[in-house]
Amino acid sequence: MIKSGEFYLEALDRDVKKPSENPSVGLILCADKDDTVVEYALSRSISPTLVADYKLHLPDKKILENKLRELRELAENENFKGKKKSKSGK
Numbered sequence: 394m395i396k397s398g399e400f401y402l403e404a405l406d407r408d409v410k411k412p413s414e415n416p417s418v419g420l421i422l423c424a425d426k427d428d429t430v431v432e433y434a435l436s437r438s439i440s441p442t443l444v445a446d447y448k449l450h451l452p453d454k455k456i457l458e459n460k461l462r463e464l465r466e467l468a469e470n471e472n473f474k475g476k477k478k479s480k481s482g483k
Contacts, residue, residue: 422451 398419405417451457 398421402417402419410417
């Protein structure tokens, strides 16, 4: 799973990411906590990796949906501003 995630992040960065954007970040959600599995899975990874605290429960679905919508709107607004600037020559 880790390797396929790295594959998709690399493809995204090579084929989709704009030069002005930062490298893509992967997020892995796990149902269980197993420090040994995490240690072995990430031990050969050359990418910087951070492991966050485990949460036993995800936030409410509505909260996640609202946050996703906010982020999507923000990204669309930034994309619109970038297109507007490039058309005006600024």
